Amino acid sequence: MKQLYLALLLLPAIGGLHAEASDKVSAQQFVDLQQGKTAFAGFRRAHAKGLCVSGEFRSNGNLQSYSKASLFQPGTTPLVGRLSIAGNNPAAPDLKAPVRSLALSFSLSRTEQWRLAMNTPPVMAVADPHSFYQQIQAIQAGPDAIKQFFAQHPESSEFLTWAGQYQPTGSFAAETYNSINAFYLVNAKGEPQAVRWAMQPTVSVAPGNLQGDNALQQEIATRIAADQVVFDWVFTLADATDDETNSTKAWPASRQQITAGQIVLTGSTAQLDGDCHAINFDPLVLPTGITATADPILRARSAAYAESYRRRAKEQRQGALQESSNE
Amino acid sequence: MNKPTQFSLSMRVLHWGMAALVMSMLAAGLLMIRSLDPWQLTIMTLHKAFGIIAVVLVTVRLLNRMRHKLPAVPNDLSALQKKAATASHWLLYGLLFAMPISGYLMQYFAARPIEVFGWFRLPAALQVDIYNYAVFRELHGWLAIALTGVIALHVSAALHHHFIRKDNVLKSML
Ligand code: HEM
Ligand code: HEM
Ligand code: HEM
Secondary structure, three states, X not given: OHHHHHHHHHHHHHHHHHHHOOOOOOHHHHHHHHHOOOOOXXXXXXXOEXXXXXXXXXXXXXOOOOOOOHHHOOEEEEEEEEEEEOOOOOOOOHHHOOOEEEEEEEEEEOOEEEEEEEEOOOOOOOOOHHHHHHHHHHHXXXXXXXXXXXXXXXXXXXXHHHHHHOOOOOOHHHOOEEOOOOEEEEOOOOOEEEEEEEEEEOOOOOOXXXXXXXXXXXXXXXXXXXXXXXXXXXXXXXXXXXXXXXXXXXOOOOOOEEEEEEEEEEEEEEHHHOOOOOOOOOOOOOOOOEEEOOOHHHHHHHHHHHHHHHHHHHHHHOOOOHHHHOO | OOOOOOOOHHHHHHXXXXXXXXXXXXXXXXXXXXXXXXXXXXXXXXXXXXXXXXXHHHHHHHHHHHHOOOOOOOOOOOHHHHHHHHHHHHHHHHHHHHHXXXXXXXXXXXXXXXXXOOOEEEOOOOOOOHHHXXXXXXXXXXXXXXXXXXXXXXXXXXXXXXXXHOOOXXXXXX
């Protein structure tokens, strides 16, 4: 009996020591790097500038046999979303940002929630969080450093090809937003199917004559006020030869695609006045019927989002946003 | 006065089982909030599920405690020491409830349902309340520090009894 007690007690200590002995980047270091020298208190440490949108998902039922998640049954599910640009500055000029984003939250029931955070590139430049950290360091260090970084990371070739031909459009409504990371849909029989998805625009808008720091925000607010903004939610199904754990590689264009329905945006609000600011769009908040792959980038996101969320929630509670929201 | 010299077997098993569980929970908590490794999600999911087990176990443990006679405290302890020992035990019990409850409420206000070993899910708010999330997130962190401190004192006291005072206290729990 005594030996059993002792063994039980030593277990956590051994586990702890084992994991402690690593020189890897921590979630705290990652978020420190993202927020920069002086953080914008109360705001997200990444994708700080954005606006809240609301609307619904209109499901056509095409994914029902692939996933148990209730929102894939035919019908509509309300959503809260957020359109944003990459970067840590909540007042950054919209048109300078290299990446545009869409995040969605489906509050399906008290026991089922789904959060999604998607970006314009279809792939990552690197396959793990530690290289991603170095990539951000290189971006902050300037053009020479980033050139050197990409030279040392041949896995970034697909990303660079995309970046070379990508033309920013004149509207948040005209961009394609990609899951980048893969997930499994799980059906009632428990069969998993690896998928990626994209929100595909239904309008095209030329860059045209946008002006000012808030050009994209003003454009989308005006557009939604006039008419609903619609995206097709298109899933790509991996086959057995595809690697669902490497987000630097797209799957062949010949893979089966299924449109699950449409995302329809019908309202928008400044982020500090809307429901979206309080939400942590952690993509690992998943409903029954969807699970995470072992993609190291995907798996790194939860802890980093939680650290950013913890910091900004504490600051917000201490009153950090009061001035900004009275502007 | 016929007090036993030992805690009952059920109390001993619950004591050591929970001691291992709680120390694993503390280690898991501290590691998982730092790690960007692929196992983070797995440990986080287990942390929440075992945290729910912990709150059930501590309830069972207190109910079980009422059914049993407890061993006598050594007579050579001063009244103050006896009070300190009792107080530290109730502090431990209090923290054993406060830890999982604050963890659950943090997730509740962040609108994140808790998955318990794929058996069932515990409900969360439908809408996020970031102010209350902040309260319980920070509380969970502070309580963890307090619990670590009280456990350190508790273990030192047990070893002190055994090796310095050479009394029956540690043996009563073995
Ligand atoms: C290791 C990889 C990544 C790290 C460490 C990371 C980190 C972060 C952090 C800290 C936030 C702020 C969270 C908050 O305070 O609410 C954030 C937001 C966001 N991230 Fe990531 N991210 C990663 C990968 C990705 C990828 C692959 C995508 C796109 C598919 C993405 C899309 C987004 C979006 C859209 C937001 C803003 C969500 C919102 O509107 O609240 N991130 N990220
Ligand atoms: C005996 C019970 C528990 C113990 C000893 C414990 C311990 C810990 C510790 C030490 C941390 C790290 C905190 C920090 O350093 O700030 C932590 C974090 C956390 N705990 Fe627990 N916990 C317990 C129960 C629970 C329960 C029941 C839940 C939820 C159902 C939970 C959810 C969490 C979450 C989500 C985090 C991470 C928060 C973040 O990443 O921001 N814990 N826990
Ligand atoms: C190596 C570690 C540990 C040792 C050597 C130890 C030893 C002991 C001993 C000897 C007692 C009986 C004290 C007395 O009768 O006055 C006791 C009681 C107790 N211990 Fe521990 N303990 C350890 C870890 C823990 C941990 C981690 C917890 C918290 C989860 C804990 C919670 C308690 C509680 C609540 C009591 C009071 C029992 C009661 O009267 O109902 N112990 N421990």
